[in-house]
Amino acid sequence: MDDGSLSVASPEPGGHVARPVRTTCPYCGVGCGVLATPDSSGGATIKGDPAHPANAGRLCSKGSALGDTLALDTRLLEPVVDGARTTWNTALDHVAQRLEAIRAAHGPGSIAFYLSGQLLTEDYYVANKLAKGFLGTPHVDTNSRLCMASSVAGHKRAFGADAVPQCYDDLELADLVVLVGSNAAWCHPILYQRIQVARGERGMRVVNIDPRQTATSEGCDLNLAIRPGTDQVLYNGLLVWLADRGHLDHEFVSRHTSGFDAVLASAREAAPSVRQVAAATGLDVSDVELFFSWFGSTRRVVSCYSQGVNQSAQGTDKVNAIINCHLATGMIGKPGSGPLSFTGQPNAMGGREVGGLANMLAAHMGFSDSERDRVRRFWNAPALVASEGLKAVDMFEAIQRGEIKALWVMGTNPAVSLPRADRVRDALRKLDLLVVSENVMATDTLDLAHVRLPAHAWGEKDGTVTNSERRISRQRPFLEAAGSARADWWIMGEVARRLGFGTAFSFTSPAEIFDEHARLSGFENTAASPADRRAFDISGLTGIGGGGYDALEPVQWPVRTGSAPAERLFADGGFFTPDTRARFIATSPARLASPVSEQWPFVLNTGRIRDQWHTMTRTGLSPRLSTHIQEPFVEIHPEDASRLGLEQGTLARIETAHGAATVRVLLSRGQKPGNIFAPFHWSAQNSSSGRVSSLVHGAIDPVSGQPEAKATPARLAPVAVTHYGFLLSRTPLRPEGMAYWAECRALFGATPGFTLHLALDTDAARMSDWQRATLPDGDWITLEDAGAGTFRTAVFRDSQLEAVLFLSASPKLPATDWLRTQFDSPCDLAGRRTILAGKPVTGGADEGPIVCVCYQVGSRRIEAATLGGCATTKEIGTKLGAGTNCGSCLPEIKRLIASTMAASRAAAE
Numbered sequence: 001m002d003d004g005s006l007s008v009a010s011p012e013p014g015g016h017v018a019r020p021v022r023t024t025c026p027y028c029g030v031g032c033g034v035l036a037t038p039d040s041s042g043g044a045t046i047k048g049d050p051a052h053p054a055n056a057g058r059l060c061s062k063g064s065a066l067g068d069t070l071a072l073d074t075r076l077l078e079p080v081v082d083g084a085r086t087t088w089n090t091a092l093d094h095v096a097q098r099l100e101a102i103r104a105a106h107g108p109g110s111i112a113f114y115l116s117g118q119l120l121t122e123d124y125y126v127a128n129k130l131a132k133g134f135l136g137t138p139h140v141d142t143n144s145r146l147c148m149a150s151s152v153a154g155h156k157r158a159f160g161a162d163a164v165p166q167c168y169d170d171l172e173l174a175d176l177v178v179l180v181g182s183n184a185a186w187c188h189p190i191l192y193q194r195i196q197v198a199r200g201e202r203g204m205r206v207v208n209i210d211p212r213q214t215a216t217s218e219g220c221d222l223n224l225a226i227r228p229g230t231d232q233v234l235y236n237g238l239l240v241w242l243a244d245r246g247h248l249d250h251e252f253v254s255r256h257t258s259g260f261d262a263v264l265a266s267a268r269e270a271a272p273s274v275r276q277v278a279a280a281t282g283l284d285v286s287d288v289e290l291f292f293s294w295f296g297s298t299r300r301v302v303s304c305y306s307q308g309v310n311q312s313a314q315g316t317d318k319v320n321a322i323i324n325c326h327l328a329t330g331m332i333g334k335p336g337s338g339p340l341s342f343t344g345q346p347n348a349m350g351g352r353e354v355g356g357l358a359n360m361l362a363a364h365m366g367f368s369d370s371e372r373d374r375v376r377r378f379w380n381a382p383a384l385v386a387s388e389g390l391k392a393v394d395m396f397e398a399i400q401r402g403e404i405k406a407l408w409v410m411g412t413n414p415a416v417s418l419p420r421a422d423r424v425r426d427a428l429r430k431l432d433l434l435v436v437s438e439n440v441m442a443t444d445t446l447d448l449a450h451v452r453l454p455a456h457a458w459g460e461k462d463g464t465v466t467n468s469e470r471r472i473s474r475q476r477p478f479l480e481a482a483g484s485a486r487a488d489w490w491i492m493g494e495v496a497r498r499l500g501f502g503t504a505f506s507f508t509s510p511a512e513i514f515d516e517h518a519r520l521s522g523f524e525n526t527a528a529s530p531a532d533r534r535a536f537d538i539s540g541l542t543g544i545g546g547g548g549y550d551a552l553e554p555v556q557w558p559v560r561t562g563s564a565p566a567e568r569l570f571a572d573g574g575f576f577t578p579d580t581r582a583r584f585i586a587t588s589p590a591r592l593a594s595p596v597s598e599q600w601p602f603v604l605n606t607g608r609i610r611d612q613w614h615t616m617t618r619t620g621l622s623p624r625l626s627t628h629i630q631e632p633f634v635e636i637h638p639e640d641a642s643r644l645g646l647e648q649g650t651l652a653r654i655e656t657a658h659g660a661a662t663v664r665v666l667l668s669r670g671q672k673p674g675n676i677f678a679p680f681h682w683s684a685q686n687s688s689s690g691r692v693s694s695l696v697h698g699a700i701d702p703v704s705g706q707p708e709a710k711a712t713p714a715r716l717a718p719v720a721v722t723h724y725g726f727l728l729s730r731t732p733l734r735p736e737g738m739a740y741w742a743e744c745r746a747l748f749g750a751t752p753g754f755t756l757h758l759a760l761d762t763d764a765a766r767m768s769d770w771q772r773a774t775l776p777d778g779d780w781i782t783l784e785d786a787g788a789g790t791f792r793t794a795v796f797r798d799s800q801l802e803a804v805l806f807l808s809a810s811p812k813l814p815a816t817d818w819l820r821t822q823f824d825s826p827c828d829l830a831g832r833r834t835i836l837a838g839k840p841v842t843g844g845a846d847e848g849p850i851v852c853v854c855y856q857v858g859s860r861r862i863e864a865a866t867l868g869g870c871a872t873t874k875e876i877g878t879k880l881g882a883g884t885n886c887g888s889c890l891p892e893i894k895r896l897i898a899s900t901m902a903a904s905r906a907a908a909e
């Protein structure tokens with residue numbers, strides 16, 4: 001049996017490669033270049049690649065901490081079938097036999113694949129070929145459906161192809177950048193920093209359109225906190241305003257587009273005046289006018305849209321409402337001018353290139369007879385599917401109904417990330433066969449799998465990814481594969497061979513797969529007119545061989561044979577529609593899929609935080625990244641909180657018609673009354689009840705099938721507990737009997753440890769029993785005031801702190817930051833008493849909550865430096881280093897400086 005090792009570049013003798021390897025960050029769609037220099041113990045030093053066009057050497061906090069995530073203690077290292085570890089041969093035979101049996105009994109449509117934007121393009125290609133060409137099932141979809149499917153659908157409606165017109169350099173060439181539904185400061189940090197640098201140097205304006213105030217708002221000239229779900233009203237109003245004020249590019253509209261008059265009439269109906277736009281969106285008339293006038297009077301405008309637009313039951317309409325304004329002004333495909341979708345996943349676009357979505361075939365082909373025939377002939381496929389498959393939400397509904405019997409999940413965690421996640425978890429339990437290819441040993445999805453297949457992790461993977469600006473970059477291996485982990489393409493190829501499809505899956509390297517993918521992109525794709533051509537074409541990369549593939553520089557598609565790669569598209573028309581004209585698209589009236597009601601009075605918006613990625617299977621391994629935000633939370637306006645009896649730091653139960661979660665309360669004036677926000681990262685692996693996607697309704701956009709994650713009707717209530725607390729320990733401790741808990745890794749000085757935030761609902765009499773059952777053996781010292789509900793215990797072994805438990809009737813506990821530093825050094829008797837105080841008695845520095853994770857600088861030090869005279873982020877950086885590495889914390893530092901100065905001024909008055 002081929003063991004797949006051909007996929008991995010050979011390390012040098014001695015087990016590691018001492019030189020930096022150029023690879024790509026595995027997190028967001030920015031696609032930053034990384035230089036990874038392996039050490040001799042399985043780790044690596046991580047730096048940004050100065051030569052990569054996306055990031056020019058910078059990395060955000062997540063990318064900078066990639067080196068923390070390479071340890072093997074949570075890796076899945078061997079195949080597991082029905083709970084028993086086994087060999088690859090046994091596991092692969094089992095998967096092939098079960099798939100064949102299910103296909104024979106229930107037909108090919110009873111098998112589905114659920115893929116991931118984490119997969120490499122080569123893995124994605126093989127999965128699609130196997131499913132859609134050979135097994136004969138169309139049911140292949142991906143977690144990218146949750147990320148950018150509405151942008152894809154909007155692009156296809158307007159441009160005739162899923163082709164992003166712009167490149168990242170446009171963010172620096174623009175005079176106005178409009179961020180729509182994008183907390184770029186946290187979710188696409190390097191692009192946000194590129195925007196901020198240009199703003200500082202060139203005076204570029206930035207407008208932020210988002211119902212809530214976020215870190216992104218800090219660096220904007222105009223914040224438009226629109227009512228959720230009203231984006232297309234704003235953009236319809238803009239179209240009308242542009243037409244009425246003479247800001248149209250009539251020549252572009254008449255030569256390169258169609259449908260303008262009808263769409264303008266429809267926009268006029270939906271948003272006839274600035275006043276009506278303001279009323280519908282909840283904005284001030286003056287703010288709407290200012291935005292419109294900036295857009296109309298600027299010739300270089302880039303509109304960046306992300307999950308706030310895409311994750312909506314009207315996401316495709318919102319995308320088209322934005323694109324309409326760019327087409328009407330001819331601001332498309334030009335330097336510093338055009339619409340630019342920020343994709344969430346590292347390889348969302350690569351997946352689309354090979355047909356990773358259920359409504360696409362490979363190489364941007366659809367399901368017309370001629371396209372199907374072309375793919376069938378190219379693959380020599382015996383069972384090419386006849387039509388589109390089920391999109392993600394519908395796929396899991398079909399599993400729930402028992403129509404799909406076998407599911408193969410690769411590199412994703414649908415039991416946590418899909419809407420109605422509890423229902424998804426129930427559906428997975430009904431499967432006759434659940435195969436999960438993963439690189440970690442436990443996730444909420446893996447826990448339900450019949451077969452677990454150990455896949456390569458980042459650092460071992462070898463292939464390509466495509467970022468948001470159509471740039472294909474190499475992910476190169478720099479570590480030996482862990483245990484018996486294998487490349488995803490190899491795993492699928494071996495199953496295909498066992499199913500009798502060996503000839504079509506005889507790949508021996510990712511370079512061979514890439515070559516076939518490139519050839520298919522150029523296959524019967526040579527027409528001169530874009531009307532008869534497919535946008536995705538990398539035929540110019542055909543035949544580069546293993547050496548050319550290894551050396552492949554980041555390159556934007558299309559790369560047609562004999563042509564240079566295209567930085568931008570459509571400046572001179574040439575759209576991929578039958579008449580080569582772009583389409584104006586009328587949008588439906590704005591509405592929320594499920595409006596709030598007396599029973600469900602809040603609009604729940606879900607999303608991401610700065611330092612975690614998706615379901616935390618990788619970023620959760622970095623103690624540094626967990627210093628910023630450690631628990632699941634809900635942001636709520638103070639007035640709403642007060643009405644409900646919720647205080648800062650208490651616990652709230654969020655409930656919707658689909659599920660419930662218990663999370664920490666965070667008061668924020670950045671939330672509008674009636675709106676709440678909760679991040680979706682936490683799972684059953686690290687929290688008692690933080691599975692926020694279980695709350696999200698399953699409403700989908702009718703065009704794209706993308707679920708709405710930003711507007712689920714919800715209600716909140718306080719959770720009554722007797723004690724709030726935390727437990728710091730060198731090893732993970734998860735005691736019984738907690739009303740709430742959330743666990744994260746932590747830095748204890750220089751050594752790693754664990755933080756458990758918890759709450760109890762118990763009486764004082766039972767407290768000592770609970771403590772005894774919870775804490776490890778050692779020398780205990782305890783401070784107890786049962787009347788006040790205070791219990792503090794520190795456990796020592798050989799003068800070293802082993803664990804600290806603090807409990808209080810109040811949620812106002814000391815910050816854990818100083819305590820964590822006390823695990824590093826021996827502690828005398830006096831020191832032990834100080835530990836129970838929870839803060840330094842004299843002299844020692846108390847950081848406060850960590851703001852800059854790169855240099856572990858806390859809020860108190862930043863406040864002190866501000867009071868000491870530092871008035872700008874630059875001055876803070878010079879004094880403390882904070883914000884000078886990845887820059888992800890700069891918006892927060894800016895906000896801290898402002899609030900510290902304001903408090904200082906108020907105190908002086």
Ligand code: SF4
Binds near residue numbers: 028032058189
């Ligand atoms: Fe990775 Fe951060 Fe770059 Fe995104 S912005 S690719 S997470 S380093």
